[in-house]
Amino acid sequence: MNSILPKGVSKERFAAATGAMRKVVGDPWVILDENPLIAGYMDTYSAAPESSTAASAAVCPGSVEEVQEIVRIARQYRIPIWSISTGKNFAYGGPAPRTAGQVVLDLRRMNRVIEVNTDLGYAIVEPGVAYVDFYNYMKRHKLPYWIDCAANGMGGVMGNTLDHGVGYTAYGDHLLMQCGMEVVLSDGSLMRTGMGALPNGAASWPVYKYGYGPYIDGLFTQSNFGVVTKIGLWLMPEPPAFRPFMVQLQNEDDLYEVTEKLRPLKINMIIPNAAITVHLLWEASVYTTKHEWKTGSGPLPQRTLRQIAEKFNLGMWNFYAALYGLPEVVEANWQIVESTFRSIKGAKIYREADRKDDPSFNYRVRLMRGEPNLTEFSLMNWVGGGGHINFSPISPASGADAMKQFHMIRKACEKYGFDYIGEFVIGWREQHHILMLMFNRYDADESRRAHDCFAQLINDAAAEGYGEYRTNLHFMDQIAGTYNANDGALLRMQRRIKHALDPAGILSPGKNGIWPLGESPETNS
Ligand SMILES: Cc1cc2nc3c(=O)[nH]c(=O)nc-3n(C[C@H](O)[C@H](O)[C@H](O)COP(=O)(O)OP(=O)(O)OC[C@H]3O[C@@H](n4cnc5c(N)ncnc54)[C@H](O)[C@@H]3O)c2cc1C
Structure with a gap:
C-alpha cells in the first residue's frame, strides 16, 4: 500500500x-x-x-x-x-x-507538434513537446522559422509558457507569443479560448488572441483553474541576417549606464530580443568552480572576482543581445548600437567571430538564435551539491532600479554566506532580475541558510515595491502574500x-x- x-x-x-x-x-x-x-x-x-x-x-x-x-x-x-x-x-x-x-x-506522453503553418508562422503543440524536440522537428522538416527556448533546453514549450517563462530571440516573451489555448476544466469538459470557441473557428484560433468577450488565456497561466492540453505559438521567421554581440563591462557600477543606454534601444525596437546583463560569476561557472578559488564557505572577495575576470577575459558585467533582419537594416542598426555602447568608459564590444572559442558567449549566441542547449547547467558545479533556487523580482528597466536590486540582493546573499550569481533579462520596458542562489543540498546548514536568505529577499524586495514574477514551490504563499x-x-x-x-x-x-x-x-x- x-x-x-x-x-x-x-x-x-x-x-x-x-x-x-x-x-x-x-x-x-x-x-x-x-x-x-x-x-x-x-x-x-x-x-x-x-x-x-x-x-x-x-x-x-x-x-x-x-x-x-x-x-x-x-x-x-x-x-x-x-x-x-x-x-x-x-x-x-x-x-x-x-x-x-x-x-x-x-x-x-502527449508530445505531438500538431501543426506548423508556414504561411502564417504559427505552431500548435501538445504539453509534452520539449524545446529540443521542437527544434529537431523544425530542422527535420526544414521549416523557415526559429523556435524560442529557455536556457534549460530540456524544458518544455507549454510548461515554460504557462509559468511565464522567457527565452532570448525577439520572440522571448513566451506568453506574448502564445495564441489560442485548449483547456480541460475541472468537470472534465473541454474548452477552447478565443476564436477557437467558434465551431468553425480553427483557422483564426492561432492568429487572433482575443476572440470575443473577456480575454481569458492568462487565467490558465500560473494558476490552477484548468489543465491546458494545447497551445498555439507564433514563430519567428528565420532572419536573413543575425548579429549577436557582447559588451564587456569593467566595473560593477557600469550596470547603471548599460541599462540606461539600452532602454531607448529596446523601446524603439532597435534591439528586439530579450537582452541580458550577466554578472561575472554566472559566466565564470562555465570555466571554473568556486573551490578553485576558495576553501571553506562564504562569498568570494572582490579581489578574487577581479582575478577571475582577468583570467577568463570576462567583464564584471557582460551584456549580450542581437540584431535580426535584412542585412542593410542590421548594418544600419549596428552603427547605432555600437556607438551607444562604445560610449561607456572601458566597454569592450565583441562580435561572434571575436570570441569563437568562448563557451559562455557561444551558448548565449545559440540561445539568441533559438538553439536549445544545456551549457547553463554549469552553474550547478559552482559550489557542488546541485541545490539551486531562483529569486526573480521585476522592476522597470532603469539603471537606478538595477543598481538598487543588485546591492540589496548581494547584501542578503553575503549575510547568509553566498555568492551573488545574477543576471538581468531586459524586456520591452521591464527587467527580470534572476538570482541563481546556489548551495550544497547535502549540507543541512547551507540549505537552511539558502531558504532563510530567499525568505528575507522576498520581504526586502516587497518593501521596495519589487515583486517576483514566478517562484519555487516553497515560496508561493509568501510571494502571493506580498x-x-x-x-x-x-x-x-x-x-x-x-x-x-x-x-x-x-x-x-x-x-x-x-x-x-x-x-x-x-x-x-
Ligand atoms: C540552468 C537553468 C536555466 C534556466 N533557464 C531558464 C530560462 O532561460 N527561461 C525560463 O523561463 N526558465 C528557465 N529556467 C527555469 C525552468 O527550468 C524552465 O522554465 C523550464 O522550461 C520549465 O520547465 P517545463 O518547461 O518542463 O515546465 P513544467 O515543469 O512542465 O511546467 C511548469 C509549471 O507550469 C504548470 N503547468 C505545466 N503544464 C501545465 C498544464 N498543461 N496545465 C496547467 N498547468 C501546467 C505547472 O504548475 C508546472 O509546475 C532555468 C532553470 C535552470 C536550472
Whole structure:
C-alpha cells in the first residue's frame, strides 16, 4: 500500500481512484510510490526536504480524452492532481507538486507538434513537446522559422509558457507569443479560448488572441483553474541576417549606464530580443568552480572576482543581445548600437567571430538564435551539491532600479554566506532580475541558510515595491502574500475564481498561493 496519501484521503478511497485511473490510461501509466519511477517526480534541488513535496502517485494520460476522464475521476474521489507538461521546472520545483501527497498529472506522453503553418508562422503543440524536440522537428522538416527556448533546453514549450517563462530571440516573451489555448476544466469538459470557441473557428484560433468577450488565456497561466492540453505559438521567421554581440563591462557600477543606454534601444525596437546583463560569476561557472578559488564557505572577495575576470577575459558585467533582419537594416542598426555602447568608459564590444572559442558567449549566441542547449547547467558545479533556487523580482528597466536590486540582493546573499550569481533579462520596458542562489543540498546548514536568505529577499524586495514574477514551490504563499494591496483583493478574487471553476479543489491546490476556499497555506504546508 502507498506510504504517502493525499491529505485527508483514506487508503481505500485512494486505491479506488487510482484503480479507476488505471482503467483509463493502462496499468503502466499509473505510478504508485512503491514504483522506483516515482523518484522522477521529486524536487531534488530545492532547499526544503524532498519529503515535503513527495507525490503519492503519477498518472500519465496519452490523449485529451484520457485527461478528461482522469480529471473526472479525481473530482469524483476528491483527489488533488498537479499538472506538469515536461516537468523540468528546475529552480522552481521541477516536477514535484506543491504539497506532499498530491498526484502528479504528467502530460509528457502527449508530445505531438500538431501543426506548423508556414504561411502564417504559427505552431500548435501538445504539453509534452520539449524545446529540443521542437527544434529537431523544425530542422527535420526544414521549416523557415526559429523556435524560442529557455536556457534549460530540456524544458518544455507549454510548461515554460504557462509559468511565464522567457527565452532570448525577439520572440522571448513566451506568453506574448502564445495564441489560442485548449483547456480541460475541472468537470472534465473541454474548452477552447478565443476564436477557437467558434465551431468553425480553427483557422483564426492561432492568429487572433482575443476572440470575443473577456480575454481569458492568462487565467490558465500560473494558476490552477484548468489543465491546458494545447497551445498555439507564433514563430519567428528565420532572419536573413543575425548579429549577436557582447559588451564587456569593467566595473560593477557600469550596470547603471548599460541599462540606461539600452532602454531607448529596446523601446524603439532597435534591439528586439530579450537582452541580458550577466554578472561575472554566472559566466565564470562555465570555466571554473568556486573551490578553485576558495576553501571553506562564504562569498568570494572582490579581489578574487577581479582575478577571475582577468583570467577568463570576462567583464564584471557582460551584456549580450542581437540584431535580426535584412542585412542593410542590421548594418544600419549596428552603427547605432555600437556607438551607444562604445560610449561607456572601458566597454569592450565583441562580435561572434571575436570570441569563437568562448563557451559562455557561444551558448548565449545559440540561445539568441533559438538553439536549445544545456551549457547553463554549469552553474550547478559552482559550489557542488546541485541545490539551486531562483529569486526573480521585476522592476522597470532603469539603471537606478538595477543598481538598487543588485546591492540589496548581494547584501542578503553575503549575510547568509553566498555568492551573488545574477543576471538581468531586459524586456520591452521591464527587467527580470534572476538570482541563481546556489548551495550544497547535502549540507543541512547551507540549505537552511539558502531558504532563510530567499525568505528575507522576498520581504526586502516587497518593501521596495519589487515583486517576483514566478517562484519555487516553497515560496508561493509568501510571494502571493506580498501582492496584498487593498486588503489582498487580488488573491481574494483569485480564490473566488478557483471556487467557481474548481469547487472540489482538485486541480493543483496551492499553485501560486491559490488554495481552494476553506484551505489555507498554514493547514497545507
Ligand atoms: C540552468 C537553468 C536555466 C534556466 N533557464 C531558464 C530560462 O532561460 N527561461 C525560463 O523561463 N526558465 C528557465 N529556467 C527555469 C525552468 O527550468 C524552465 O522554465 C523550464 O522550461 C520549465 O520547465 P517545463 O518547461 O518542463 O515546465 P513544467 O515543469 O512542465 O511546467 C511548469 C509549471 O507550469 C504548470 N503547468 C505545466 N503544464 C501545465 C498544464 N498543461 N496545465 C496547467 N498547468 C501546467 C505547472 O504548475 C508546472 O509546475 C532555468 C532553470 C535552470 C536550472
